[in-house]
Amino acid sequence: MKLVFLLLSFLIGRVSLVGESLKPADALAPEYRLNGPSFGEVLGTAKEHLLQSVVGLFRNEKLIAHGVVVHPQGLLLSKASSSVGAGMIQSSQGQTFPIRIRKRDEIKDLALWQITSSPPLWRAVTWKGEHNQTQSGSWVISASPSLEELKFGVVSATSRPIGREGGVMGVLLEESNSSDLGIEVVEVLPQAAGDRAGLRVMDRILRMDGRPVKTVEYINRMLQNKDPGDLVTLLVNRKDKEILLRVTLGHRAVAFDLFNRNLLMSGPVSKRKDNFPLIIQQDLPLQKEIMGGGLFDIHGHCLGINIARVDRVTNYTLPTKVILPTLNMWLKDWP
């Protein structure tokens, strides 16, 4: 609250107390900015090569994700959960081709797509070997043929695994004095999973999936091992009557992030942004539809697949090291 007040007073201060310059101030012209219109030219001919190895994936004529060409016969790798239902790709030359899904890895969130009516040869990406160490401060580039652009950024933090968020009910719970009374629901977030399932404030949860629950921690542990979309059954005491409720667990992001101002300032983010064995974190200014496309170094080697837009300063890329074992196994079917 105090912060809001400060800022308001900042506004007032700028306007009425100090005043602004009467002269237009000098600003850096857009063409000199990082990711300005001319910046990509620094790569020379490599720019076209990069754009040619990435395609946009469309569902009902709407761009939903990107993918990288991994085989000259028109095989593409993309982010599985973002490319669901894709029926068509657009190449860097603006041509469109129908595609069909061939393989999917739910854990790594990868999918292999095939262009079904393919022209002879596609330019496949060159993977940067499995042993690369992507250090903070290394340039990284993403290409989007549909938007006809390259974006430049840097590796911005330590590569690391990203844990599972777990499913959420979107309720706040409190332990009763006597554990026999169950766990009390003290708040229900509107429109979240618990609300939709009919859970109400003052309800007391006695059992979850048939197991007696005595502590909030126990419930949280059980939920941690489930994913959004999973179903849990609750035995609830409501006004001394026992009722059964089925809750389809929601995304943490959807339930709680509505209240997180950082995300309000970030715009649309990827639905799935957790539970990856290893990620490279980078600061590219990417829309969520760019996910599934490749991340490249300045020499045009592919470092991995952009796997999640997390917020306005954070994207995750699934590194080559994680991708190649799966991809190589898949590609055995295509000599």
Place this chain on the structure above:
Amino acid sequence: MRANNSGCFPSKTGRVACLLTSLAIFSPSYGQKQNNSVSAWEKDLPESIGDLQAIQNQIQSKLQMVRNTVVSVEAEDGAGSGVLVSADGLILTAAHVIGESGRKMDVVFPNGYVAEALSLGGSELSDAGMLKIIEPGQWDYAPIALANKSGVGDWCFSLGHPSGYNEKRGSVLRVGRVIHKKEETIQTDCRLLGGDSGGPLFSIDGEVIGIHSRISQSPEDNFHTSIESFLSNWEFFLNEELHTYVAMQKGGFLGVLCEEFQDGLQVVEVVPETPAEDAGIRRGDLFRKLDGIPLDTREKLSILVSSKPPGSFVVIDYLRDGKEISVRIKLGERFVKE
């Protein structure tokens, strides 16, 4: 559990940003540097992959030297960032991160070590803030750039703890360029988020040139308090004085709008029926000193004037048509605009 930082970037940022960016009118003033002997980062744009590599190498070498100086600053109601600038634990941060003087806050180092710190002073006008680590020690610290060393077009990098401290992730790097610099504000295309507030903006030489202050709706122009604001008011901030809007309302009042020039503050408007008008101050006068203290930032003028009560006198030395004039002015009370 770490405190959620969502309190750190005030929610009205979008509106503020609109106000400020509307002034950043396009002007192709950035110079045409094409000398082959200059460093890659001194060129208008990198011209080759080799230039990109050189910029990368430079940033990575400086990053190594300063990354340990970037801390998370935490209180019950939120978290921001900060940067150590002296061996005895002085930290530069944002005014809206400390909130007030004399407040105990936790400082979390990149390795997870937590030290207790006390908030000193700052200014709500520029959003500059200072903190000092309480326990004695020899801390790693980052160098500060000299005043007016950074300018539009410079490559720079940002560090901070967006969304709060995360041990496995560490501090987060963003790279960009200075796209605008004026008065107490630097604007860059380094992308920022809540929790970054108070974190450092470094020149490509690894010197602190700004402190993250506010984000704009567009991810690619964000606001930093300039290091000049700190340098100009260093002693005031260090002495646990916080320049607040409330203080400005209550303190003495002069009645001029100024703009910073190389050798003083140029009066761009004299408010009618104010002490300044009564004293004969005119648009175009160049303020040099107040009570003998050189005026290098308009924030300094604001601090000096409002730290005196209405009714007290100040002596202002100014230049008009090349002539030095000295005038004694009785400060008035600020009238509140409707």
